[in-house]
Amino acid sequence: MKTISSLRLLLLHFLLVSTAVAGEGVTMKCSQTSCGFRSPVVFGGGMMVERIMGYCRGCKKFVDLCWGREGAPEELLKDAKLPPKPKPLGELWDAKTGAILNVYACPQCKGPFAEIRSPEQLTHCPDCNHDGFAVDESEPRMAID
């Protein structure tokens, strides 16, 4: 499903030509050599597409939800076959940071996942739970527009 999602983003990239860059795809990796978990992660959406990303503990992988941005041309959105804007399951208050986390249903298992908005919010490895989860600078960054 991740492949389909990436393909969809790639397709949109070509369908919706624009010069502004709103999202970024990176490869993130765990600093623990005993763990070695790594995954492509895309932060943000694009000019025509809004996107929510998070880690599903049920599926043990990063998942995302995409929908057409309000104000985007109807024709383009119809061609891209984007679903309507998802409703959050609810929200959680993070007592340590004071952040409000929106919780959505995983597109695959329907279990809850919390929205991750930026690399700064993703500091711990989702596999071993150790800190030191960071962007692998040896891998190329991908612009999503």
Ligand SMILES: [Zn+2]
């Ligand atoms: Zn899931």
Ligand SMILES: [Zn+2]
């Ligand atoms: Zn790890």
